[in-house]
Amino acid sequence: MKENRLIPNDHSQAEGDKAALPTEKSAKHFSTLRNLLNSFENRTWRGVVIGIPYLWMLMFFFLPFVFVFKISLAESIIARPPFTSLIAWVDGTRLSINLIFDNYLLLLEDDFFTIAYLNSLKIAFVATLCCLIIGYIMAYGIARSKASIRNVLLLLVILPFWTSFLLRVYAWMGLLSNHGIINNLLLAIGFIDQPIQMMYTDFAMYVVFVYTFLPFMILPLYSTLEKMDMSLHEASADLGAKPVTTFLTVTVPLSMPGIIAGCMLVFIPAVGEFVIPSLVGGPDSMMIGRMLFDEFFANRDWPLASAVAVVLLIFLVVPFMLYKFYSARQEGRYV
Amino acid sequence: MNSKRNYYILTGMGFGFAFLYIPILLLMVFSFNEAKVTTRWSSFSLKWYQALLENDAIINAALISLKIAVISATIATIVGVLAGIALVRFKKFKGKTLFSGLMVAPMVMPEVITGLSLLFLFVAMEELIGWPDGRGMTTITIAHITFCITFVAVIIQSRLQGMDESLEEAAMDLGGRPIRILFDITLPLITPAMISGWLLSFTLSLDDVILASFVSGPSSTTLPLVIFSKIKLGISPDINALATLIIGIVAIGIVIAAWLMNKKEKAYQRDIQMAVAQNE
Structure with missing residues (x-):
């Protein structure tokens, strides 16, 4: 000292x-x-x-x-806590380890679960694709706009991210419902005779998914597009490439880290989403997050809910590793 | 050619921003609607705000949520700052790969899994050591801290990466002690990042439904839980009013914070310029 x-x-x-x-x-x-x-x-x-x-x-x-x-390797029983223990003494002298694989077997065999997993992957994939297309246009536009308004535009992208996720989903419920604003508007101008069913359909889910996850796509895309060297585009144009060719062979490959990071940031949470499918999704379009929730709260089957969670995690490990790999390569400076 | 392309991009952006903002704006507009039907305009009224103020369940839930949000944002900011410093300033340590993985995973992990697993942990701990006694504010707060730490860590990390390390090194060379370096140099430089980290944690905590569904007890219903159970049954105008209040408060908070940070950042840049000028 x-x-x-x-x-x-x-x-x-x-x-x-x-x-x-x-x-x-x-x-x-x-x-x-x-x-x-x-x-x-x-x-x-x-x-x-x-x-x-x-x-x-x-x-x-x-x-x-x-x-x-x-707990995923246990069996559901009516007790507190509601599952069998992993290690138990039998007859006071034998220590037995009970690994019960029934839950996993059930997940494999019951179509209900397989369909829910596949449906989650499908919906997350389509939502990610839509986010990518819209997000790319917006990120490109922001990155190419004047430096003075760039920050304002960026703030406008980030601002919804700060407002409640739940309330953003709720905002769409008012728009999409049978007596909602969109249907009322279409009815008023005589475009349709009776309301279109939009709530509780996959369409509603896609719209709300894109709406809530779009900022996660725009930010990483923007951060790669903004750093891109414009002289490459000029060189490409000088060499006689059409804008479309330049875009596909120069811009897109160079922004790959941003594309991957953005897609993973949307896809991974979307697969396990619970709020959106339970508020605007249809009953016949099950998603895995909602199923886990129901299994746990409605059926009180802790072991089965755990098995659902473990399988979901396995699904997400590969995209997560991809994301980690690419985000490590890209300096994460956009938050 | 070029201007045509710009035109397409501008239109695309316009639609994009409209898509992001119109639903929220409509939601706010309809909170001032007289009629019970939330989707057809009748006349201006503040009656849903009044109904909100008279609803004790919502007010109580809001108070609980605010309390949890303040505590968890504060603790998450402290721990997250340490994590951010560890990630950027300590180049190598045992288990860094796992550490950095743990600092990203909760962000992308489906919250249903985080919630379920935390509940299991609390149940097991209660059995083993008798704590936490049942589920309630404590367990929700712990869950929110865990979730928010990673967001603070990412923000702090990106700020520290963009920051010159030489100031800290100079202080160390002059014999400054780690704690003093932290409080005199590092923390003042990352204050804006800390503020955004705290604010983000605060709003994330105030917004969380899923974690709270798993780890809340009967006596601790948070505001999002109330909203969620209400809107599952459909839209109702008092929720529009509540949403307008929440979004308004958050937006004002963000604008003030952004303004303050901008001011601080400018003062910091000015200080650096002056220091450089003096040295020359």
Whole structure:
């Protein structure tokens, strides 16, 4: 501690250098001691900075998955908690480990679950594609607009992200319902005779998915498009390429990291979405997040809900790794 | 040719922004509608706002939600700042890959899975050590902190990456102690990022339905839970009024925060310019 005080803490560097080196000998002496102390302090400090978030996430994010996995291998019983335990003493002398794979077998065999998984993948895929098309146009437009209005446009993209997700879904319920604003408008201008059923259909889900996830697509796309070197486009044009050719052979390949990051940011959460399918989705178009929720709350089948979660996780590991890989390559500077 | 293309892009952008904003604006407009039907305009009225103020269930839920949001945003910001510093400033440490994975995963993880697994953890902990005693505000707060830490960490990370490390190094060379460097140099420089991290955590917590469905108890119904159970039955004008209030407050908060941060950022740039000028 004393050693530290010898070094003035005001930020004038020149003075600091003079004071820190009164004589060569003492300076050497001090610096060894100081280094030792500093390295100890630095190490404790490192431990704290890394340790607190690490422990928190291990405890409240990683460890819970172990429980999910464990419970997925149990059997549902009527008790508290409502599942069989993994390890049990039989006759007081034998320790038996009960791994029950029935839940996974059921998921494989029952069409209901297979259809729900496939349907989730389909809806997430189509929604991601729509987001990509609309998002690309918008990101391209923002990246090519004047620097002065670029930030305003970007803020306009981010702003809805700050407003409640639930309320953004709700806003569409008022538009899409049978007596909703769109139907009323179409009826009023005589375009249709009777309301079109839009709520509780896949169409409603796609619209709301695109609406709520669009910012996640635009931001990574924008950050790659904005950094792109425009001279490449000029070179391509000078060499006689048509705009479409330039777009397909120069712009799109160069923005691939943004495309992948954006698609994963939309696709991964969309597969397991719960709020949208349960508010605007139809009863015959099951999605996996909603099924997990129902299995857990309506049927109180904890083990089956866990198995659904484990399978969903396995589905998401590959896209997640892809996303991690590409976001590591791209400097994430858009948030 | 070029102007034609620009025209297409501009039209596309126009439609895009209209798509993003019209539903919200219509939602707000119809909160002032006299009629119970939320989709056909009759006349201007504030009666749904009045109904909202008289609804004790909603007011109580709002208070609980605000309390949870303030606590979880604050703790998530503290832990998230540490995580962001660890990710950017410590080049290598044991288990960094897992660490950085843990700092991204909750963001893309379906919330149904996070909620389900946290509930299992709480149930197991209650059995083992008797804490947390039942589910309620504590468990919701823990769930929200866990979810928000990653968002704060990402924001802090991107800010630190764009920041010159030499200031911290200089302070270290001058014998500054880690804690002092943190409070005197690092934190003041990342204050804007901390504010956005806190605000984002606050709004995420205020907005969460799924985690809360899993880990809330009977005595702790949050505002989104009330809204969700209400709108499952269809649209109702008092929810429009509530939505207008929430969106209005959030929008004002964001604009003020953006303005303050812009001011601070400008002052910071000015300080740097002055320092450079003095040195020359």
